[in-house]
Amino acid sequence: MAPARTHPRTRTHTRPHTPLTVIGGGLAGLTAAIAAAEAGAKVTVYEAHHTLGGRGRTAEGPYRTNDGPHALYSGGPHWTWLTRRDLIGPLAPLPPLEAARFHFRHQGTLRRTPPLAMLKLLRRSAHQAPVDVDFMTWATEQAGEKGAQAAAHYSAVTLFHHAPGTLSAAFVQERLRRAATLPPEANHPRGGWATVIDRMAARAWNLGVRMETLSRVDTLPTDTPVIVATSLDAARRLLNDDTLTWTGARTALLDLAVRTRRGDPYVVSDLDAPGRLERFTAQDHTLAPPGEQLLQGQFPIAPGAARADGIARAEELLDLAFDGWRDRVTWRREATSNGRTGAVDLPGTTWRDRPAIERGAGVYLAGDQVAAPGVLAEVSFNSALTAVSLALSLAPGNRRLHGRPNPRNPFGPLSPRTPFDPLDLKQA
Numbered sequence: 001m002a003p004a005r006t007h008p009r010t011r012t013h014t015r016p017h018t019p020l021t022v023i024g025g026g027l028a029g030l031t032a033a034i035a036a037a038e039a040g041a042k043v044t045v046y047e048a049h050h051t052l053g054g055r056g057r058t059a060e061g062p063y064r065t066n067d068g069p070h071a072l073y074s075g076g077p078h079w080t081w082l083t084r085r086d087l088i089g090p091l092a093p094l095p096p097l098e099a100a101r102f103h104f105r106h107q108g109t110l111r112r113t114p115p116l117a118m119l120k121l122l123r124r125s126a127h128q129a130p131v132d133v134d135f136m137t138w139a140t141e142q143a144g145e146k147g148a149q150a151a152a153h154y155s156a157v158t159l160f161h162h163a164p165g166t167l168s169a170a171f172v173q174e175r176l177r178r179a180a181t182l183p184p185e186a187n188h189p190r191g192g193w194a195t196v197i198d199r200m201a202a203r204a205w206n207l208g209v210r211m212e213t214l215s216r217v218d219t220l221p222t223d224t225p226v227i228v229a230t231s232l233d234a235a236r237r238l239l240n241d242d243t244l245t246w247t248g249a250r251t252a253l254l255d256l257a258v259r260t261r262r263g264d265p266y267v268v269s270d271l272d273a274p275g276r277l278e279r280f281t282a283q284d285h286t287l288a289p290p291g292e293q294l295l296q297g298q299f300p301i302a303p304g305a306a307r308a309d310g311i312a313r314a315e316e317l318l319d320l321a322f323d324g325w326r327d328r329v330t331w332r333r334e335a336t337s338n339g340r341t342g343a344v345d346l347p348g349t350t351w352r353d354r355p356a357i358e359r360g361a362g363v364y365l366a367g368d369q370v371a372a373p374g375v376l377a378e379v380s381f382n383s384a385l386t387a388v389s390l391a392l393s394l395a396p397g398n399r400r401l402h403g404r405p406n407p408r409n410p411f412g413p414l415s416p417r418t419p420f421d422p423l424d425l426k427q428a
Contacts (some may be wrong), residue, residue, distance in 0.1 A: 026054020029229035037207035058192030092284035117147020130264035136165030156274030160341035225417025248339035
C-alpha cells in the first residue's frame with residue numbers, strides 16, 4: 001500500500017520537537033499521534049498488543065471480520081479530517097439491488113418497511129428530545145407505544161444496549177436519526193476497518209511518530225504530556241482513579257459464513273427486540289471466499305444474561321430470513337462484547353458529564369467513553385483532537401493549537417441537549 005499523502009495545509013506547527021506520549025494505538029491514539037505530529041510534536045505511541053488498531057482491527061484469513069459490526073459514519077468531523085488526509089481509502093459501495101434487500105422483523109413478521117409510527121418519530125429532531133426524560137416515555141408521547149418500542153429497538157444498531165428505551169431521550173434520538181438518514185451515513189472501507197488503520201499508521205510513521213508495539217505501560221511517564229487513549233477500564237487502572245467509570249453496554253456477537261444463496265437479505269433489523277444481522281459481503285466480496293457470504297450481527301444482552309440469550313435471538317432472525325442457513329454454514333464464531341461499544345447516557349446526563357479529558361498534571365484522556373460529543377467512533381476522534389489541543393497548548397513554550405481551548409468546555413458554547421455540530425470544531 002502506498003504511504004498516505006502528506007498535505008502541507010494540514011500542518012499547524014507549534015514549537016518543534018515538543019515531546020508527547022500516547023498510550024494506546026487504536027483510533028483515538030492514532031488520531032492523537034497524527035494531529036500532534038502535524039503540529040510539530042515528537043510523538044511516541046505505546047501499544048500493548050502486537051498490532052495497532054484496537055477495536056478497529058480486522059481479522060486475517062479467509063473471513064475478514066471486524067470486531068463486531070462496524071461502519072464509518074460520514075456526518076461527523078472525523079470524516080472530513082480523514083478525507084483531507086486520504087486516510088479512508090476505497091469504500092465498498094452497496095449495489096441498489098442489495099439495498100432493496102433491507103428487511104425488518106416487526107410483530108414476528110419479515111417486512112420491507114418500518115411501521116408508520118416509527119417514521120413519524122424520525123421527523124422529530126434531536127433538539128426536540130429532552131435530556132432528563134427516558135426515550136420510551138418521550139417517544140410514546142410523540143408516536144405511541146408501538147412506534148416508540150420499534151424505534152428504540154432499531155436504535156440498538158448504534159447503541160448496543162439491551163434496553164435503549166431507558167436511556168436519555170436526547171441521546172437516543174440523535175443516534176436514531178443518524179442511523180436512519182437517507183442516503184445512509186454508514187460507509188464500509190473495502191477490505192475492513194484495518195485498511196483505515198493501516199493508512200493512519202503509515203501517515204503517523206511518515207510524520208516521524210515512534211510506535212512501540214508489545215509495550216504495556218504500567219506507570220505514567222512524568223517527563224512529557226501524556227494522552228491515555230485506552231479503554232476507560234484500562235485508564236482507571238493506569239491512573240489509579242476509581243472515578244473513571246461510565247455506563248456502557250453488553251452485546252452478543254455472531255459472525256457467520258454461509259454458502260451463497262440468491263435472494264438472501266442484506267440487513268435484518270429486529271424491531272421486536274434490540275438486534276441486527278448484516279451481510280457484509282453484499283457490498284464487499286473480498287471479505288469471504290468466492291461462493292460464500294459473511295454475516296455479522298450483534299444482539300444486546302442485559303448484565304448477567306448469558307450470551308446464549310442473544311445468540312438465540314440471532315438464530316430466530318436467521319430462521320426467519322435466511323432459508324436453509326443451517327445447512328449452508330461454512331464457518332461460525334460467537335463472542336461477547338462487554339463495555340467495549342462506547343458510552344451510553346442515562347436520563348439527566350449528557351456527554352459533558354462523562355469523565356473529563358483533562359485529568360491534571362499533564363495527563364489527558366481520549367476514547368469513546370469520555371467527555372466528547374459524537375456518535376460511535378466520533379467520540380474517540382473528537383476527544384483525541386481535544387486532548388492534543390490541550391496537551392500542546394499547555395506545554396511550556398508552545399503557541400496555541402487552534403487557539404487554547406477551555407478545558408471545561410473545549411467544544412465551545414453548545415447546549416447540553418443539542419447534538420454536536422461538526423462546524424463548531426475547527427479542522428486541522
